[in-house]
Amino acid sequence: MGKFQKIQELFVSGLIKVSGYSAIIFVLLILYFLLSEGLPALKEVSVQSLLETRWYPIEDFYGLLPLIGGSIIVTLGATLIAVPIGIGTAVYIAEVSPRWAKEILKPMVEVLAGIPSVVLGFLGILAFTSLLRQSLDLPTGLTALTGSILLALISIPTIVSVSEDALDAVPRSYRDAAVALGATEWETIWKVTLPAARSGVITAVMLGIGRTIGETMAVMMVTGNAPILPTGLRDLFSPVRTMTATIAAEMGEVASGSTHYHILFFIGIVLFLISLIVNLTASAVVFRQRKRSERILS
């Protein structure tokens, strides 16, 4: 190897290393930026007033609870809708459907994943709001439930494609063994294939939840954005204001460096922490299961 080649080698491998580490650097930079802009909020406003139930920033009411509650209830509703449908679709595509149906369904799910959330928001305003209001006899159709339905549509493709991959990865011999023991098709799916693919399916659900909690545009258009603290699942039928919609609606207007500005970044920190917790839970669950299965196999 000549000298030139060595330099070349060094240069290229260096560049590749930098691009590899850049993801870590970006996350750290974002975290630093969030903390430096958001933490001053704690100095300007007491923690107690952040735990109030009234959000009205232009009159200095900075209670975050309605916003956190709003994000949680919309995400919870979306998960309740998306998980059964998503896993059901994945099971159908991977286990039950004939080949031609599979070839139509898979691209269709991917098309659903490609629809921009603003477009889904329009769909929500046009189709769901008045339908929900009339069929459930609600005062208004702009509710948490409307947001949940749209978010379910957004997260279903993620859940379907990831859990379908996990189901595909289950070895054929498992199913053959189950059928040989006299299990029906349903018993094979429910008791053998799904448990075997469990860690992949749980990852799929967690990715779906992550997608849901960060979504902004569709939610802002259909949830009504009223900062009411939800107290139970019953509040799915009333308007809510999510953290993401609050940041999007108010960030453009605040004077940079003001208390309101710092609080909006603080909401960003809370969002970041919540998705971190979701991710950590997911990997903890997957990790524990792998250990248990390793124990059984050894």
Next chain:
Amino acid sequence: MRLQRYLLFVLFAICLIGCRGKSTSEGPSPPSDSGYIENKGSDTIVNLALAWAEEYQSIHPDVRISVTGGGSGTGIAALFNNTVDIANASRKIKPEEREAIEKNGTEPFEFVIARDAIAIIVNPENPIEQITLQQLSDIYSGKIDNWKELGGEDRPIVRLSREVNSGTHVYFLEEVVRLGDKENKTLFSKDTLLLPSSEGITAEVRDNPNAIGYDGLGYVTPDVKVVPVSRGDDSPFIYPSANTVNTDTYPIARDLYMYTAGQPAGLVKIYLDWIFSPEAQVIVNELGFVPIINSDE
């Protein structure tokens, strides 16, 4: 070997492109008299500002005017960040915003460029025929929860408002919810829906017989019902129109503003002077706002 060299070339090319992108973005911004005006702010005014800009550019093809919305606060924030020449606002500048501009060594100049009425709108199916300011305040502060209490049907009231970054929201809070009383600290009821756009309010009112909303007169469409408003029990109930706004009989009307940082000069001054000319004020009328006849800054 060949592949490596190719990769190296590609990486080098990427670096070059990266460098070039940087140097163009650092180019000097054009001075304000070079034929370019940046205009930003209130969503209420954005259609009017656009119409003016188009008209002015067709008369003076050498001038380019860029108009964007985003809310009154957004426009004024851009003014003290020095990224716009003219900020549009549907409310007066706040003291802290004035201070921020004065920190830059200049002071904001205010121009009343048109007037606007805020119409109270309900669904056409709603039998309500008239409303007083006091009743509006009670509705939006949450004291009245059912249309029955106003002589309407037995339906819950769904309150619609613009987002808090909107000048219309602030004006409505001060003049309607608090009835113009500075000491009054009444707030919007917690369950008021905050919609991101005027169109959002119109769409929900058109669709929902429970809803009540407010919108600038320029945004009212024929498929919603405008309710006449009275100042008090003895005053007459007035529909919003150019005429009732100019005679100050319609109670919920306000001035619309443009702000500049420092005394306007050059092109910006010529443009603002043109805005007060009769030919520009005709456009105000066409868009559903109320023209200023005598401009007094």
